[in-house]
Amino acid sequence: MIKELTVHGFKTLVDTTIRFEPLTILVGKNGAGKTALLESFQIVGNFARGGVDRAFGPPPWSLGWLRTRGSGAVTGVSFRVVIELANGNEYIYSLALDERASKAEVLEERLVSKDGRVLADLSKRPSSGGTILKPDSGSANEEEIREIAEVLGSIISYELNPEAIEQGVDPEHTYVGRDGYGVAGFLANLQDKSPDVFERLTVRLRRIRPETQAVDIWSSGAKVYWGLRDPGQDKAFPAIHLSWGDRQLVGLLCLLYSDRKPGSAIAVEEIDRGFHHSRHFEVLELLSEAAYDGLDGQEPIQIIVTTHSPSFINKLQSRIGEIRSVIRFPDGGTLVRPLDELLQERLGTTELATPIGEVWETGLLEELTMTTG
Amino acid sequence: MRILLVTEGASDEPVAARLIRHALPDASVLAKRLPARGFAVVAREVEIWVRAAHFGHFDLLVIHFDLDDSISATFEDVSESKRWQEVRDAADKVLESLPQGGRVDALCVVLMSPCQSTEAWLAWGIENENGRAWEKSHRHILKTKLFGNPPRGLTRKAEDMAEKLIGQMAVNERWPQSLRNFMDHLRRGM
Numbered sequence: 043m044i045k046e047l048t049v050h051g052f053k054t055l056v057d058t059t060i061r062f063e064p065l066t067i068l069v070g071k072n073g074a075g076k077t078a079l080l081e082s083f084q085i086v087g088n089f090a091r092g093g094v095d096r097a098f099g100p101p102p103w104s105l106g107w108l109r110t111r112g113s114g115a116v117t118g119v120s121f122r123v124v125i126e127l128a129n130g131n132e133y134i135y136s137l138a139l140d141e142r143a144s145k146a147e148v149l150e151e152r153l154v155s156k157d158g159r160v161l162a163d164l165s166k167r168p169s170s171g172g173t174i175l176k177p178d179s180g181s182a183n184e185e186e187i188r189e190i191a192e193v194l195g196s197i198i199s200y201e202l203n204p205e206a207i208e209q210g211v212d213p214e215h216t217y218v219g220r221d222g223y224g225v226a227g228f229l230a231n232l233q234d235k236s237p238d239v240f241e242r243l244t245v246r247l248r249r250i251r252p253e254t255q256a257v258d259i260w261s262s263g264a265k266v267y268w269g270l271r272d273p274g275q276d277k278a279f280p281a282i283h284l285s286w287g288d289r290q291l292v293g294l295l296c297l298l299y300s301d302r303k304p305g306s307a308i309a310v311e312e313i314d315r316g317f318h319h320s321r322h323f324e325v326l327e328l329l330s331e332a333a334y335d336g337l338d339g340q341e342p343i344q345i346i347v348t349t350h351s352p353s354f355i356n357k358l359q360s361r362i363g364e365i366r367s368v369i370r371f372p373d374g375g376t377l378v379r380p381l382d383e384l385l386q387e388r389l390g391t392t393e394l395a396t397p398i399g400e401v402w403e404t405g406l407l408e409e410l411t412m413t414t415g
Numbered sequence: 416m417r418i419l420l421v422t423e424g425a426s427d428e429p430v431a432a433r434l435i436r437h438a439l440p441d442a443s444v445l446a447k448r449l450p451a452r453g454f455a456v457v458a459r460e461v462e463i464w465v466r467a468a469h470f471g472h473f474d475l476l477v478i479h480f481d482l483d484d485s486i487s488a489t490f491e492d493v494s495e496s497k498r499w500q501e502v503r504d505a506a507d508k509v510l511e512s513l514p515q516g517g518r519v520d521a522l523c524v525v526l527m528s529p530c531q532s533t534e535a536w537l538a539w540g541i542e543n544e545n546g547r548a549w550e551k552s553h554r555h556i557l558k559t560k561l562f563g564n565p566p567r568g569l570t571r572k573a574e575d576m577a578e579k580l581i582g583q584m585a586v587n588e589r590w591p592q593s594l595r596n597f598m599d600h601l602r603r604g605m
């Protein structure tokens with residue numbers, strides 16, 4: 043599990059630390075830094091999977107374009123991640139980068155245990171280069187490093203897009219991409235290789251969308267497609283003709299029923315997007331079960347989501363410890379505070395009669411320094 | 416002086432902010448809006464606004480809500496309204512329950528409670544008549560008259576009308592009574 047992430051010099055994250063729970067909900071205004079947090083999360087994941095070349099690309103994906111602008115004190119970009127393994131051991135992974143000659147360069151990469159034991163640093167870089175998270179076979183601490191690398195390398199940040207979710211795909215495309223592209227291939231593969239999991243996904247879908255009779259998969263030309271069959275229909279409606287919220291829901295279910303290793307972490311932007319408020323509670327239940335117990339016998343996965351919906355936040359009344367308020371300073375920089383701490387600080391209590399989404403909507407838990415006139 | 420202002424709607428905020436700055440030129444105002452219109456929302460949110468102003472070390476909290484027709488047309492003071500009393504009592508109750516928390520002076524809470532609504536004040540600002548007469552006009556009719564049906568350009572129009580209102584206050588003695596009460600309370604910090 044990722045316990046904490048500190049970011050320096052990345053987009054609005056001049057110096058920002060966030061602590062995570064098994065399920066963490068980020069709330070904040072547009073431009074506060076929620077997306078920057080998820081992107082930095084994704085960059086750490088990409089780096090763990092393939093080093094600098096995987097984490098950065100040509101402009102506008104180069105480090106130079108992504109680092110904080112307009113702040114003279116910030117020169118490079120750095121990430122510090124606290125990881126806890128299933129055995130309870132904690133580790134700190136640090137990565138510092140800068141751009142030289144239009145290319146991102148690693149200045150520091152280090153993995154230490156909580157008690158200060160250095161597992162690897164740049165001096166112990168593997169012969170392949172890349173990242174210390176891919177140690178040479180037989181090198182010191184190899185097994186421990188690989189276990190940590192598995193957690194970091196599992197990180198994926200999704201921005202589900204119904205127009206990608208609905209697409210027909212090559213049947214060889216069996217995973218769901220960051221935007222949701224590949225759902226058809228994922229479902230076809232799941233139905234073929236793991237029919238029991240496919241059935242559980244369908245049952246779960248039916249719990250949230252009771253009119254669902256079946257999830258149908260079919261081929262046409264070189265592609266596979268998916269759709270939903272409802273009562274009275276002898277053929278499924280193709281995904282392209284389903285509502286935005288239904289496509290989002292199936293996309294989300296595919297993420298949660300993907301085969302992931304224990305300790306994996308995913309993030310989903312705008313979790314409420316496209317959902318009628320009557321679905322918010324069911325979506326929250328789904329996420330909660332996936333994060334704390336594991337869905338239908340699967341391993342639990344760590345989940346981070348963002349939302350702007352007061353209705354969704356209202357459903358978190360009894361679990362405000364999972365909410366993080368992301369606040370942008372008027373003069374730049376992003377601060378992340380646990381909502382319960384903010385409530386105590388700003389309102390003197392965490393127990394209010396007013397629904398928590400309504401309290402958040404007032405804006406009182408964000409900046410209190412701006413003045414009019 | 417730091418003031419936290421909370422209003423019901425898009426047209427009320429610029430009017431309230433300008434009236435506050437007219438009465439207290441050195442004030443800095445942080446304006447926030449209720450998540451939804453309606454007295455029920457005001458009543459249930461008094462607690463969080465008072466708490467936020469208290470713990471945020473504001474000097475003054477101004478809470479806006481319309482009296483609608485909760486008061487007789489011949490009222491002398493807005494405190495005759497049950498709505499006004501309900502909000503006042505709720506605010507006082509919360510204030511009494513809060514620890515001093517390092518504050519030098521206690522928070523002052525002022526209620527901006529136009530009769531029947533802010534539109535009565537704005538209409539008076541535009542047309543040189545007896546302010547009390549506008550307080551007897553139905554708020555929905557006035558809203559349509561000032562902002563159209565459906566209403567549009569609320570903030571922009573309200574900003575212009577607020578300037579006219581302040582101009583009218585300087586030359587016309589026949590203020591709407593609820594406006595007079597508000598400005599008195601604002602200056603006295605009650």
